[in-house]
Amino acid sequence: MIRVGINGYGTIGKRVAAAVRAQPDMSVMGVAKTRPNHEAMTAVDNGFDLYAAIEERRPRFGEAGIDIDGDVEALVAQSDIVVDACPSGIGAENAAMYREHDTPALLQGGEDADAVDASFVSRANYDSVEGADLVRVVSCNTTGLSRLIAPLAESYGIEKVRATLVRRGGDQAQSGRGPINDILPDPVALPSHHGPDVNTIFPDLAIDTLGLKVPATLMHTHSINVTLESSPDAERVRDLLAGERRLFVIPEWLGLDGAGAIRELAGDAGRPRGDVWENCIWGESITVEGRDLYLFQAIHQEADTVPENVDAIRAVLGTAGAAESIRRTDEAIGLDAALTGSRT
Amino acid sequence: MIRVGINGYGTIGKRVAAAVRAQPDMSVMGVAKTRPNHEAMTAVDNGFDLYAAIEERRPRFGEAGIDIDGDVEALVAQSDIVVDACPSGIGAENAAMYREHDTPALLQGGEDADAVDASFVSRANYDSVEGADLVRVVSCNTTGLSRLIAPLAESYGIEKVRATLVRRGGDQAQSGRGPINDILPDPVALPSHHGPDVNTIFPDLAIDTLGLKVPATLMHTHSINVTLESSPDAERVRDLLAGERRLFVIPEWLGLDGAGAIRELAGDAGRPRGDVWENCIWGESITVEGRDLYLFQAIHQEADTVPENVDAIRAVLGTAGAAESIRRTDEAIGLDAALTGSRT
Numbered sequence: 001m002i003r004v005g006i007n008g009y010g011t012i013g014k015r016v017a018a019a020v021r022a023q024p025d026m027s028v029m030g031v032a033k034t035r036p037n038h039e040a041m042t043a044v045d046n047g048f049d050l051y052a053a054i055e056e057r058r059p060r061f062g063e064a065g066i067d068i069d070g071d072v073e074a075l076v077a078q079s080d081i082v083v084d085a086c087p088s089g090i091g092a093e094n095a096a097m098y099r100e101h102d103t104p105a106l107l108q109g110g111e112d113a114d115a116v117d118a119s120f121v122s123r124a125n126y127d128s129v130e131g132a133d134l135v136r137v138v139s140c141n142t143t144g145l146s147r148l149i150a151p152l153a154e155s156y157g158i159e160k161v162r163a164t165l166v167r168r169g170g171d172q173a174q175s176g177r178g179p180i181n182d183i184l185p186d187p188v189a190l191p192s193h194h195g196p197d198v199n200t201i202f203p204d205l206a207i208d209t210l211g212l213k214v215p216a217t218l219m220h221t222h223s224i225n226v227t228l229e230s231s232p233d234a235e236r237v238r239d240l241l242a243g244e245r246r247l248f249v250i251p252e253w254l255g256l257d258g259a260g261a262i263r264e265l266a267g268d269a270g271r272p273r274g275d276v277w278e279n280c281i282w283g284e285s286i287t288v289e290g291r292d293l294y295l296f297q298a299i300h301q302e303a304d305t306v307p308e309n310v311d312a313i314r315a316v317l318g319t320a321g322a323a324e325s326i327r328r329t330d331e332a333i334g335l336d337a338a339l340t341g342s343r344t
Numbered sequence: 345m346i347r348v349g350i351n352g353y354g355t356i357g358k359r360v361a362a363a364v365r366a367q368p369d370m371s372v373m374g375v376a377k378t379r380p381n382h383e384a385m386t387a388v389d390n391g392f393d394l395y396a397a398i399e400e401r402r403p404r405f406g407e408a409g410i411d412i413d414g415d416v417e418a419l420v421a422q423s424d425i426v427v428d429a430c431p432s433g434i435g436a437e438n439a440a441m442y443r444e445h446d447t448p449a450l451l452q453g454g455e456d457a458d459a460v461d462a463s464f465v466s467r468a469n470y471d472s473v474e475g476a477d478l479v480r481v482v483s484c485n486t487t488g489l490s491r492l493i494a495p496l497a498e499s500y501g502i503e504k505v506r507a508t509l510v511r512r513g514g515d516q517a518q519s520g521r522g523p524i525n526d527i528l529p530d531p532v533a534l535p536s537h538h539g540p541d542v543n544t545i546f547p548d549l550a551i552d553t554l555g556l557k558v559p560a561t562l563m564h565t566h567s568i569n570v571t572l573e574s575s576p577d578a579e580r581v582r583d584l585l586a587g588e589r590r591l592f593v594i595p596e597w598l599g600l601d602g603a604g605a606i607r608e609l610a611g612d613a614g615r616p617r618g619d620v621w622e623n624c625i626w627g628e629s630i631t632v633e634g635r636d637l638y639l640f641q642a643i644h645q646e647a648d649t650v651p652e653n654v655d656a657i658r659a660v661l662g663t664a665g666a667a668e669s670i671r672r673t674d675e676a677i678g679l680d681a682a683l684t685g686s687r688t
Contacts, residue, residue: 014612037599042612064597172562173608175601180559181525215524215559217604218516253408255381257519260561264517267618268358268386273611274618 002313005079005103006031007053007072007094009043011171011302012108013085016309017048018272020083022332023310025319029079032072036064051075053086076101081313084108091115095134104132106312109139109197109305119200121146122311122329123246126322129315137308141165141220142197144279144299145209148224149202151244152237152293157229159291161207164223165194168216171302184213219259219276219298226293234288241281245326246307248278248339249286256280259298265339266300275303277335307335346657349423349447350375351397351416351438353387355515355646356452357429360653361392362616364427366676367654369663373423376416380408395419397430420445425657428452435459439478448476450656453483453541453649463544465490466655466673467590470666473659481652485509485564486541488623488643489553492568493546495588496581496637501573503635505551508567509538512560512603515646528557563603563620563642570637578632585625589670590651592622592683593630600624603642609683610644619647621679651679 002025006017009031020026030049033040035057043050049069052058061068076082076097081104084091088110095115098105106120113119117132124146129135138146145163152158167186170177186192192211199205232240242249250256256265267274280298287294307329314325330336346369350361353375365372374393377384379401387394393413396402405412420426420441425448428435432454439459442449450464457463461476468490473479482490489507496502511530514521530536536555543549576584586593594600600609611618624642631638651673658669674680 036597038605038609039612041598042609045613171604173604175604253380254385260515260517260519261382265382265386267616268383269389270616272614 002026002317002319003029003078003080004313005029005075005082006085007075007082008085008087008090009033009039009048010085010087012305012309013083014039014043015273015275015303015306016083016085017043018046019306019310019329019333020313023328024332025328026310026313030069030075032075036061036066040064040066073097073101076103079103081105081317083309083313099133104316105134106309106316107134107136109137109142111136113197113200120308120312120315121150121201122308122315122322122326123147123150123244124201126311126315126325129312130318132316135312135316137305137312138197138201139194140299140301140304141167141194141222142201143305143308144220144222144297145194145198146201147244147246147279148241148281148297149198149205149226151240152226152228153202153205155240156232158205159227159229161198161205161227162225163194163207164210165192165212165220166223167211167213167220168218168301169213170217172217174217178215179213180215182215186211186213216259218263219280219300221259221296221298224293224295224297228291228293231291232288234286237288237293238283238286241286245330246278246335247281248276249281249283252284262298263300269337269339271334273303275306276300276339277303277307277333278339279304307333346370346661346663347373347422347424348657349373349419349426350429351419351426352429352431352434353377353383353392354429354431356649356653357427358383358387359617359619359647359650360427360429361387362390363650363654363673363677364657367672368676369672370654370657374413374419376419380405380410384408384410417441417445420447423447425449425661427653427657443477448660449478450653450660451478451480453481453486455480457541457544464652464656464659465494465545466652466659466666466670467491467494467588468545470655470659470669473656474662476660479656479660481649481656482541482545483538484643484645484648485511485538485566486545487649487652488564488566488641489538489542490545491588491590491623492585492625492641493542493549493570495584496570496572497546497549499584500576502549503571503573505542505549506569506571507538507551507553509536509553509555509564510567511555511557511564512562512645513557514561516561518561522559523557524559526559530555530557560603562607563624563644565603565640565642568637568639568641572635572637575635576632578630581632581637582627582630585630589674590622590679591625592620593625593627596628606642607644613681613683615678617647619650620644620683621647621651621677622683623648651677
């Protein structure tokens with residue numbers, strides 16, 4: 001049984017905690033939180049031991065009527081590995097603590113690639129992180145791009161990727177984020193950080209990315225062009241992608257016109273928090289002109305790296321190979337119950 | 345066992361179907377849908393028998409690979425009662441079919457009060473609908489107002505209610521609805537229909553309502569003023585409301601600043617689809633100036649009438665009294681596991 005500590009119980013941490021708990025070969029030793037709020041409350045209600053991430057603030061939990069099991073160092077000490085899901089930048093600050101306890105840790109995609117030994121996407125470089133001390137599970141967008149790039153590169157070869165990332169402004173509960181009525185080139189100067197970030201996974205890939213932010217909270221949407229080294233017809237590409245785990249090729253008859261409908265389907269299918277772990281690729285959008293492949297895909301920014309975090313635990317500790325881990329992760333969280341059932 | 349048919353499996357129908365199935369004294373005989381889409385698919389995936397709401401369109405389900413168990417009339421014929429959750433106006437058109445089969449039916453709040461024998465809110469007039477043929481479970485806003493008005497009227501007497509309803513423009517998947525960047529007085533001329541609609545529940549209540557629409561999808565928010573006939577202090581009002589079922593008085597320390605955070609909490613608490621069945625009243629907003637009570641409450645438009653639909657089944661068929669039905673409904677769907685746990 002792999003003993004997993006979760007430092008940070010926000011958007012990513014709470015989802016990873018639930019996904020880890022669902023794995024038969026893993027056990028959540030506890031979760032750490034900086035302050036008592038509704039997420040601290042549901043951590044306890046969901047049966048997780050709760051640790052104070054900042055020792056000085058520990059009394060505030062008691063004042064709110066929330067029991068604390070100890071400070072975060074105690075959590076790290078009893079864990080075989082820690083998933084750090086703290087806000088961007090804090091993960092790198094925590095690295096010294098993990099090293100002190102000789103405990104490997106997974107950081108999230110908001111941390112600099114320089115701060116870690118390796119970056120990780122299950123489908124692309126699972127085998128490369130075994131034994132690493134600090135591994136970065138790359139961001140939602142980089143994960144979504146990498147899952148798509150891997151099978152295309154293997155089957156057809158890739159000359160160049162060009163991607164426009166139309167990103168949600170904030171998550172559902174982030175009431176302070178914008179824009180509220182604009183379409184922001186972000187950053188205005190090319191490339192956005194996403195291309196170089198994908199190069200932490202595929203070092204030799206030619207990729208240019210452009211980013212924008214819009215008033216939306218549900219998912220990001222990517223407009224993708226991949227210049228291939230061969231010219232498959234669109235049907236073959238569609239079948240290739242539909243045969244991949246964690247890629248959901250949306251059939252037209254489902255009537256999913258945008259992120260709202262996709263998240264609605266996920267909620268109707270009983271997914272926790274209406275989460276979508278897969279890339280959602282509109283089947284009708286898959287088009288090949290010469291060697292140029294085009295498609296749209298939507299990425300649920302809060303959820304798509306969750307299965308990758310689970311896989312990264314096994315990858316770092318060397319307890320399972322890539323295919324086995326991906327299958328186990330997906331079965332345990334219910335990703336195998338594809339959103340389209342058996343009717344695609 | 346009460347045999348319940350659900351005609352319409354959209355926003356309300358799918359939620360009512362799940363809530364009815366959770367009741368030990370009820371059984372869902374099937375659900376009817378006009379066309380194959382992602383909701384028809386999840387109806388089948390969730391184990392409901394599926395009926396075609398429009399006979400001529402039945403072949404389209406087969407073309408999409410979805411099995412149909414019959415036409416809606418067959419569903420009505422085998423049901424003791426039907427919950428009609430069709431779009432506004434269709435429910436009234438369906439009334440003739442229900443009468444023909446001598447099957448009582450519940451319509452939703454989008455139908456005219458004139459089209460039915462009685463309007464219904466569990467907390468206010470449960471006992472008045474026994475034996476009725478056609479009952480209207482009033483709209484989300486009217487339900488939310490009525491749940492608040494009932495205890496205030498009983499405890500303090502009400503001289504007048506004045507309410508401004510800041511309404512969401514559309515639901516999550518309604519990508520065609522607006523506004524996208526405006527605040528629309530809607531309707532501009534007073535009163536909005538909500539006040540008269542509340543009078544279908546409280547005929548003698550003095551109430552004026554104003555409605556607006558804003559670019560939001562998660563919940564409505566009401567700004568409420570109630571001129572009472574006495575002058576309780578705010579703490580007493582707060583305790584009164586916190587002691588009511590289906591009213592969730594939000595404590596400050598939870599850090600819930602808006603609908604996004606409330607829905608996030610509901611998802612974290614494991615509520616299906618992140619649903620909030622309760623009125624969400626900000627505790628800090630409860631203020632009394634002389635006899636004037638003020639507060640803000642948020643209403644999840646997709647969910648708050650769901651427990652009322654379940655209660656209305658028992659109320660119409662006379663199988664349980666109000667208090668017993670409300671308790672049974674809430675226990676079966678998990679509403680009793682209040683969002684704040686035991687720490688308020």
